[in-house]
Amino acid sequence: MPIAWLRWLVTLRRHPSAFLLIVQLAGILLYPVMEDTQAGRALFGAFGILVLSLALWVVNRSAAVNWIAWSLAVPSVLLSLSAALFDQPSLGIYAHLLESGLYFYTAGSLIAYMLQDHAVTSDELYAAGATFTLLAWAFAFAFSVCQQWYPGSFTAAVDPTSARSWMELLFLSFSLLSGVGLSDVVPILPQARALVMLEQFAGVMYIAVVVSRLIGLTILRVKPAPPRD
Incomplete structure (x- = not known):
């Protein structure tokens, strides 16, 4: 095996959360290209399962806990593929529901x-970014299920009466979780507003509890010892 590959594997083993974060960010860049075709959406569903598999490897959980995650992952993949191959959008609803649960589970495991x-290790700092992205994806899938169960849940400045695309819902999710606002997508129905409020609460608590703790521990680690008398 070439030396470069060995170095890459060593780095991957030391910082698996960094690799998870890179894959997630790559997905954000790649998804707009795949959004307009059935095959592309199925491919992105498989890509999402890859991200979840990486996250489970990062936290190194027991076989029993991994069984819980995979019992959700396998049906979600099958439903996503079936929805794309047989043109059955109703199956995609349940695939998104399962994927939302998987992302929430994985985010909780990383927390x-x-x-x-x-x-505080370097990998835990990378895990903080990966967890944020997982939560954003989880709520975006929840928004997708909401608008399919309750049509008209969201509106926007562009084509206000149309269903919102996946990228619009993901953009809304990132905006809410980061606390910057609602963006140009607005929840209309009570069910959508309830989910939005839950994500706003989750974003505040994630910053207040997880990120602030990591920052505090990092400061304590680098703080010089007081001089002796």
């Missing part, structure tokens, strides 16, 4: 991983 000790 537990970051809070399990009082030391």
